[in-house]
Amino acid sequence: MWDKHCGSMQLVRLCALLCFVVGTSVSENDVFKMTRNKAEVKMLKTIETPEMRITVKSDLTYDLYVAGQLWLKSAPSFIKANGIVYSTKDETLAFWKTEEDSGADRLGHWTSTDLIYNVGSAPVIFSFRSYPGISAVVFGLNFVNSINKTSTGSKDTILSGFPGFLIDASLAELGYLSYGMHMIGNIGRRLGRLFKLCAFQSFPSGANETSTNDKDNILSGFPAFKIDSNVADLGYLAFGFIHTGNMGRVLGRWDSRSFVIKDGRNGGPMALFDRHGNALFISPFSQFMSASVWHDKSQSAYYWGIMGSVQSVPAGFHSQTIVYYSPNGINAAIEGWGLAMRTLYNKQSHYRESDVTVNYLSYWSDNGAYYVNYYMKDSLIDNMTYEEAMLKVSANAQELGIPYRSIQYSVWFKPGRFNGNSEWSANPLLFPKGMKSPDTPYAKQNGGRYDFIVESLRSLPYDEDLWTDIFRDSQKMGFKTYMQDWMNDQFDNMNATTNNVHVARDWLIQMGLGAQRNGLTVQYCMSECRHILQSLEIPVVTQARASDDYQPNSGTQWQIGMSSMLAWAVNIAPYKDTFWTTSVQNSQYYHASEPYPAMHAVISTLSMGPVGPGDRLNHTDVQMLMKCCAQDGLILKPSKPAMSLDAQIMQSAFGDYGGPKGELWSTYSTFDHLTFGVVFATNMTNYFSVKPLDAHFGPSFSSQTNSVYTIRAGVPSIPTDFSDDKPIKVTPNCINENFCLFYSSPKLSYGNTSIFVLGETAKWVPVSPQRVTSIEADLHDLRVHLTGSPGEEVNFFYFDTSIKSHKCVLSPSGTALISYAKSKCISV
Template sequence: MESPKLLEVELSLVLIFICCLSLPVDSYDTGSQLTWSIKDDGSYSFHAGMDQDHFTLNNADVFLQSNGKTYGSGDASLKLTGAKAISGGDATGTYEGTVYDYVAGSTRMSAQIAIYNGGEYVRFTQSFPTGVKGCNVSFLEDVLSSFPSFHIAHTNTTSNLGYLNMYGDMVGYFYAIGDIKTGDDRIRGGLRAGPLVLFDDRGNTVVMSSFSSFMSHNMQYDTKSGVVRFGVMGDVTEIPMHYQVNTILYYSDSGINQAIENWGRVLTTKYHKKSSIMEADFSINYLGYYTDNGAYYYYKTEPNKTYDVTMLDVVAYAASKDIPYGYLQYDSWWYYKGIGNGVKNWTSRPDIFPKGMDKLYEDNGLPVVAHNRYWSSDTTYAKQNGGKYNFYVETEKAIPADTNFWKDLIRSSKTWGLITYEQDWLDREFLDLKITRSNITVANNWLKEMGEAASECDVTIQYCMALPRHIMQSVEIQAVTQARVSGDYHPGNSQWKIGVTSMFAHALYIAPYKDTFWTTTVQSGSPYGLSTEPNTALQAAISTLSKGPVGPSDGIGNTDRNLLMKCCRLDGLILKPSRPITSTDETIMKLAFPAMEGSANAEAEVYTTYSDIHVYSSSKQFMLRFGILLITDLTTAGYSVAPSAMYLDKINMETKMYKAFQGHPGTDTKIYDVDATGMLSIPKCGVKDFQLWHLSPVVSMGNSTLVILGEREKWVPVSSRRITGVEMKDGNFLIDLQGKPTEVITMDFLLDTNLVSVSCTVPDSGTTRVSVHSKTCFYT
């Protein structure tokens, strides 16, 4: 099949496009479309951008390992027996394409190409009507089947072509960014690899990843040939009849962030995952106290006290300082461990909680986020060890294979306050067991059964040390709402750099979690010796702007309340932006193309996000978008950022002017004019004096103009968690606010260039309204 935009027509198959099959799709900007060439001899190519020579992906070989032998299209041992046109539709739109039938000895394989919505994205499907036996390969990081496959190191392009290769745990935290022409040897496939993003310096971006069978799908990259292949992971010994593996190729000409977000919307639409469960998750929305690695009380208590007393003292201290912790996180120090330091029994030890977890919950009244790790081979839950549940048990580790196990475990844990189950060490549970790599369905069932039990018990799940495949699998698991996107926090380290991993988590409706942090620099007696945290403000700001959980971990008496409360309301509800803060496209491109002009230095971390506020009047309704910019390690003189880098051009179509002000370090108190098509100039900065800037749109009504500056002492001055709406009425601007009763809210505005500051005390109803013109509060 060939795109109608191509001049050279090689179409030999008649493709039928059935418009009436179009189905509703979640709203998102689809950007531009691919052009393509698909032939009945099994060859295909895809072109990104108007100039097909600019960014072209040409097919490589198709192969299948069956009965101990490799059958490939290159030597014709994998025989193409037919090709036919297909068309149809599903939740993501309508498609047309081609299906190829192959034979590998006595094994059949079909390979399908389906192009959706005229070229928005492509679905590649491998299916095995007869199943496959004897299919595992010698090197498990490889694939045992290959379709699609592309030559990328020798891609036909007249300009720069970069890559972003997600890799490793914490949602691919060990990713690589580079230029295909000079650094493709850093692209890695295998069990730890995730989505592969290709991009040029014009904004054309392709995202390639699994599209189904997420735990068994694999990517392989051959550095010698420059070929990327997608298929079944290499250690699988048998593929059941009619099994399918899908791969997606998504294209956008609107840049890297937009392409990844659009790619995620296709996945979440296909698998019916909604953002509402994530948005309602208590442990994401409210301030919590953490005890994980990096925390003051990680495997440490107060002197001569047990853990339960220490936790009660933490709660008492917080109450004395009016710090509104909404929950406590218990890490791996509280349960029984067995062989290989895995979990033997997930119940509390009497030396940790002498009165039991139920009693502790009763005494402190705070719900719990509870950590768990991989299961030990001597776990008391397994039938092999006298328990009552089905497990696969190997030398050191085990894995549940029993829906009732998860239901019983999570249901019983709610008695001591469990609201979020934290599944840590996901990478080791998957990689270290033979059964999860050789059996094509075990890993998938493990995660789904865990998720189904959590949903049934109204408990959410946080993934930790998740490989990209775990995060991909979460699109089928509603209960998974959050995931760690960074390495472990330790006082003074730089694991706050989450701008790239947050892009992928957010795209799949997963709230990115930066991990814990300290709010004061020196905390004597900590488990980390002389370690200090010099960048407390940056840690707090990134944690808040991530849109994920915010969980500090100071020792008793060491919390900087003023710094901490910059994240939230008095009731602990976190004042979040509308989107997690992420690296800008320019930041990623600069790492790939160091010679790129007009950009920040390669070491600079440039992150942006925004907040959306609903505005209405008798005649119209619209959204206002407020920009947020954070930069560290900027050594480039005269560096400037456009409002479009904060996505302001996507919503504020009629806005001609913005007002900009500095949120940190706060030494610049001026308010600057920034034209909608202009630039905001940023001074040089390091980490401690990082630059945080806010852009507010100028709104006109009659002869008046309004700029909402918001709560300028907060990390997010304008948040929908505080401002629920703006009404334009009778020549006045009315701002609806919410908060904790007795809380004093101070909002700043510019009214016709005059600075207006209004303070309201929240009444018992929790809501109030500000009249900007009269500078008064209406209590409801």
């Protein structure tokens, strides 16, 4: 059985399918005939793809090879049924027979080797299917009869395990990257040492009594990888906990001695890699809210499956896992994985591209901001209520010429028990004069008209109409984006969300539909990786926190180079969180100064997410802040977020890779097949040379002749060649208070004249798609088209034989054209 969600795309992958099928019943007489057959173990089949090879033996063991080297060895397969764990390890999974099968489906002709085992009295088919001409193999687990009593008693383990692989360090030398926990997996991100695989778990007939009674366990385990010191020496980057997996990330070597990773509820996607550019990215492929990972420390194995606290699995339920392979490195593997996932779920970019809070400068009052509502609900700050402070922030911004297009109200609405909300109306401690809002209890249990799931300590809205009505009222008040905070707490601490495979997904889908109907977008905060992946089905989720909460002088909070990789792959703009633009603001709560305001500003700008300072009145460094933006507050972004270089990840994982020791990120802007690169370096403790291939500047970059330059006080340096022989030299002088930005520019020509466009050097991103709409070169001229606000002045630099610039005043329509042949800027 091939599922369209894995097989419809021409992708290099392995696919595995676990099916519970009712169609064929088995009588007691048939069961008695299925006696254990301890036949001699023999090689059954070798499945070849251009990048991978899998060998399958009759005892249900299998090995995976990448580039001719053994990377992964299978872990024992298991199934929990009738309250018993049946496993190939102790042969309680009883071998019956082997069959060959063939057929055709929408992908074409397929052949399959099937190993049939008995789970108690029920036959189960383990299948390995391949398609000629397609780089894919399907692992299948077919339950001919339904099974019951599958619970493992744990939320963080699984019910069944096939396929699974050992964590083994003596074969290929690999590293790993894994996401987990919240803030886009950034809180639980892990890196260390350690193809494309789609693993399917299908329950056409359902399964009951499946709970493991532990949210950190899983009730089914497929696929699984053994962590074994006798296999490849790989590296890993593991993401975990919250904020897109950033707060629990770990890097290291893929072996049983050093493997430390977040699993269960806090687990997330993981990358495995060697030193030569081969990389895998592994994640759930569907049913994200009920999918979990489990590290079985007792046998050094790693499994994917359904969360162990789930009480029953309904008929037709599919759980899927994808392992994606790239020969071009970690960034390429995650990017390719993301393209596959976005294609599968049709996650388009137009909601993000039109989101005013993502694209324009905004003011934020969340934790870390000077006027943070958490403190102002109990006392005044600067002798003002929160309501008064927000009004004065708006007035002060106009006085100072700061083009805030929105203000974030981090508002706890009318309080209920345990810091929950009983009504969507203004908290009188924060808004004494109130906000426009219906003062209505919502839950039917409280006399309202909407369905809620109510438990002893928490409740969950479970009614699409609630979100539609709330967001309709919010839209009338001028709200543009809804921020759902504390997502991990809501999910982890309710029985309904962790005991049922659908409730948590339904909650987020309903929220998204309500927002979509009313023209709102959604930001996820304190989101676990499961929430980030679930956003693939919710197009209005345009942004998510990729970092922990900002605090002045907040250590490594700003390090989002890796969590941005995961966020962007699923079409989410990663948000660094708020920041102060000046060092000293004399807060009565934080008792700290901000030593690196410019660094926070540039990271926010390069992130593709919101740029949202949270300064005290009259304490904003306007000149520095406006380096992010055009005159009207439009953020001048690159084409993708700045992300950690593979070399940084591999150095962190292997320890002796020879890569950069510090934060070394890159991004770029693209126009008409031209690429303008940006390299950001800080916190460096060693010297490192960045060659063009190291910089991940996209496919068109290698076809260009490139130069590199820097900018100091708005003045560009003379560009120099950027090539393998002349790399970018990063030094230990690139530190937080003196971070380094390097810019690349392609050589452009018209006639016999060569030009390097250096751009608007007063901005963090001097050549941005938000400013430059196109670049045209022919035999007679080089033309650069600019856009912005009517009357806005743009000073645009270039180099031919010396540094020169054109000062443009944009036309009433907000456009201008620079003609280099005519050596002037024309308002058009």
